[in-house]
Amino acid sequence: MAPPAEGSVDALLPDLPSGPLQAYRARASFSWKELLLFLEGEDMLRFKQNIFSALEKDPLFARSRGADMSVEKYQELNFLRCKRVFEYDFLSLEETLRAPLKVRALICCLGAYDWSLASKYFLHSLNFSSAIYNSGTQRHFKYIQKAFTMEIFGCYALTEVSHGSNAKAIRTTAHYDPASQEFVIHSPDFEASKFWVGNMGKTATHAVVFAQLYVPGAPCQGLHSFIVQIRDPKTLLPMPGVMVGDIGKKLGLNGLDNGFAMFHQVRIPRQNLLNRTGDVTPEGAYVTAYKDTRQRFRTSLGSLSSGRVTIIGMSVVNLKLAVCIAVRFSATRRQFGPTDKEEIPVLEYQMQQWRLLPYLAAAYALDHFSKSLYLDMVELQQGLLQNDQSIRQAELRREIHALSSAGKALASWTVQHGIQECREACGGHGYLAMNRLGDLRDNNDPNCTYEGDNNVLLQQTSGYLLDALERRVQDGARFESPLKTVDFLEASPVILAQRFPASSVKDCFDSSVALAAYKWLVCYLLHESYQKLKEEKNSGSSNFEARNNSQVYRCRSLALAFLELTVVQRFHDYTHQPGVPPPLQAVLQRLSALYALWSLSPHVALLYRGGYFSGEQAGKMVENAILDLCSQLRDDAVALVDVIALPDFVLDSPIGRADGELYKNLWGSVLQNSEVLERASWWPEFTKKPVIGSLKPKL
Structure with missing residues (x-):
């Protein structure tokens, strides 16, 4: 049989390998290829395939088994991979600004591979740059160009040691000095130090810093954002007056350097105030087009809503990966049966279906919600850039804020519970780190907290x-509301x-x-x-x-x-x-x-x-x-998983591979571990027998 023509749908979506999963695939009521094309479209599928193909062929992204890397080595590798993503230029700066669904797809593709990588890329290229694009004006856009050529590396510094959810109470200050036409950024004490800031720990050279703005002879003008250089791009040494460092090892995402910073009378040019919602004249007068200070505050924190919308999508990717692993495992794992001589796949049991298939449905439903809300967010941002101060724009902002707040909570909690159910549904094999469910659980966990505690x-x-x-x-x-949700x-x-x-x-x-x-x-x-x-x-x-x-x-x-x-x-x-x-x-x-x-x-x-x-x-x-x-x-479960599954290289789970060779893949991966058959390096200690009672405490 001749190979499919290059560029054809069959080349884009080749048949999956035959094997133990074939029986379920043959019973499916629909074509997984047709559903995938309907959900994604050819253009998006080719875009994703281009990303995955590039990563799989690149030795820098090779999966490794064996000893865990140190945090420092992991962060170094993660930075090199982030740098390589920019070199591939999957999305140009222009596309990043004008192709929102491809931006979302790129983040999700990188995250499916490793959320430390996706987070590092997202925080620099989108969170930092989008904050400048949405909150700044033309005079600031030079920083976006430099970010995309990696002349600088960025982070978004809002949270402090003593304040996170209550952003209004942020204590970092920015006092304007008319004599020098500079802002003086200052941390009054360690509780006001910026904390948990992704990329700040080791790599960021510039930060969007939120601080309380003061001008001479007037009360505090509230929270505003500023571009502050925190390190020298040529040496990565801190700038004068800046104390910056890494907060330490976390429960997950340790390829991402979360950091802290304190500012001691750090001076920045007046022009570094991101001035879309409010500005300061050279003489020191505060000017704003917003009469309602609450609306100005909410607009200035609009990037938090976009971050929450992104977290919804991140969570959904984790659920897709977990469900894919668990359903494929369940379709090939045989235990018990109607007779002692016949074992059946555990997916045939009602209990296993009840545990897993609702989460499969949730992956589809939440994914659609995530995509649609992302487009709603884009509409809001376009209005912001056009300085739309209409009633509808204000109502749209309030509605999206409400949807993204509860959406992040629902998605991250659903996925956290779902990953745990998938882990348990895979039994002991699900507890092996190589099968990735533990990493998914640990890396999804912060989604319940980042960008706001869910219950808050x-x-x-x-x-x-x-x-x-x-x-x-x-x-x-x-x-009534613009999106008609109420x-x-x-x-x-x-x-x-x-x-x-x-x-x-x-x-x-x-x-x-x-x-x-x-x-x-x-x-x-x-x-x-x-x-x-x-x-x-x-x-x-x-x-x-x-x-x-x-x-x-x-x-x-x-x-x-x-x-x-x-x-x-x-x-x-x-x-x-x-x-x-x-x-x-x-x-x-x-x-x-x-x-x-x-x-x-x-x-x-x-x-x-x-x-x-x-x-x-x-x-x-x-x-x-x-x-x-x-x-x-x-009977449709395996085909439904095939629709949302990612290439084996990305999925990186022996028990979840597309060929369904559960035991062969598991056994092979165990034997690939370094030193798996080696005698313990501490074996001489075993030969030294204890002198029983020699250390018995004396009463």
């Missing part, structure tokens, strides 16, 4: 919804009067049933949270105390339910659109229904308490529908 972020989302309800009550304002609340009285409509398990196979339940749930929780706040205030609690006492069981649940509804709604709309090819409709709609019901199931007690469910049948129908959908997706 959920308060931002519930606050957004409660403010909307307050405006409705006080001013009669309609529930528009359904306009029908709250009608929705709250509804009851669970399903009369059979089969009815639940349509994700619209779970959607209706979610809308009722959000309306119910919004009403409950609002009533709790009123009760607290009526009892004499301050606004702060009232909100603090309304989080557990109410506002927190409200924020999560609202975000789950948004994910379910977007995936439902996507899988039910007319453009879905007919052969793919059934499997995509099963994924949609499974994710919706599985996400809804932890809220069953609330659905009963509020009266939406009644009688035991409603709860049983949801449970049985989840199990039936898992069973329906069992």
Whole structure:
């Protein structure tokens, strides 16, 4: 048979190797190639293939087995790899600014290989550069050019030792000196030192530093960002007045140098103030086009929302990798069976399906949400660059802030729980470091904290919804938003009067049933949270105390339910659109229904308490529908994994390879470990027998 023509779809998506997984692939109800092309498109697939092909052929990216590297060696290798990525120029500076989905794809590809590499690249080329692009003006863009040629290396310095989530309380100061036309950046004490800053530990030469701005004869103008040089690019030695270093070994991501910095009266030019939201004249007068200081503050921290949106995508990549490993393992691992002579794949067991397949559905649903929210974020940033101060732009910023805050929480938590379930579902083999599930778990863990603690972020989302309800009550304002995520609340009285409509398990196979339940749930929780706040205030609690006492069981649940509804709604709309090819409709709609019901199931007690469910049948129908959908997706599971799987070189897990040769790959990888058959270097100690009782303590 002639090889596929170069550039053809068959060349782009070659057949997967035959082997033990072939039986499941043959039973799939759809073509994995057709689904992958529908989800990604040829252009994006070629872009990703170009990245993976380059990395696999490059010796610098060769996977290694054996002794763990020291942190210093790992950081050196990670920097060299980051530098090589720039040399490949997968995305030009122009494309980085104008091709957002390719930017997202590049970060995800690098992260699938190693999140230390992706984080280093992202923090320099996007976080640092985007902060300058979005918060600065033309006079600052020279730094972006230098960043992309690696003449300088950047970081984003917001968090301090004593303040992270409460950005308003950041204590680093920037006092303007009109005589020299300079800002004086200063850390009043060690608690105000910048901390946890990625790239700052060893490599960053420049930082976007957030500080409280002061001009002569006026009160503090609030938090602003400045470009500050912290090291000499020629020597990597600290600049005068800057104490900078690495914070030490972490639980994961140790190829990334997280650092700290203190500033002692460090002078920078006036022009280094990133001045899109506010500026200082040479004489020392503060000027801004924003009359509302809160809006100015929120706009200046807009990059945090983009960071949270990126973290959602990062988390989804980790879930894809973990589910791929666990499902392929489960399809080839045979244990027990109907007779003593016949063992069956553990994927055939209902328990294994129930443990894994909802996370497979979650990978699809959250991935679609991540992509769509990323494009929403791009729209917001374009308005910012055009100096759009319309009401719609302000509302869009608030809505995306709410979605990205709860989205990061939902995605990172779902993935953290999912990776752990995948690890346990692979038994003892999943505990071997070579199979990568431990690394995925450790490297995903900081996503629950970076760019804001998840539980704190959920308060931002519930606050957004409660403010909307307050405006409705006080001013009669309609529930509506640019992305239409809250528009359904306009029908709250009608929705709250509804009851669970399903009369059979089969009815639940349509994700619209779970959607209706979610809308009722959000309306119910919004009403409950609002009533709790009123009760607290009526009892004499301050606004702060009232909100603090309304989080557990109410506002927190409200924020999560609202975000789950948004994910379910977007995936439902996507899988039910007319453009879905007919052969793919059934499997995509099963994924949609499974994710919706599985996400809804932890809220069953609330659905009963509020009266939406009644009688035991409603709860049983949801449970049985989840199990039936898992069973329906069992034969498609391997093909669904093939769609989201990455090349074996990137996946880097012997038990998750595409050929399904579970035991052969595992055994071969064990024997490849250095010194696996060698006698222990400390063997002479074994031959020295202890003198029993010689060290017995004397009473």
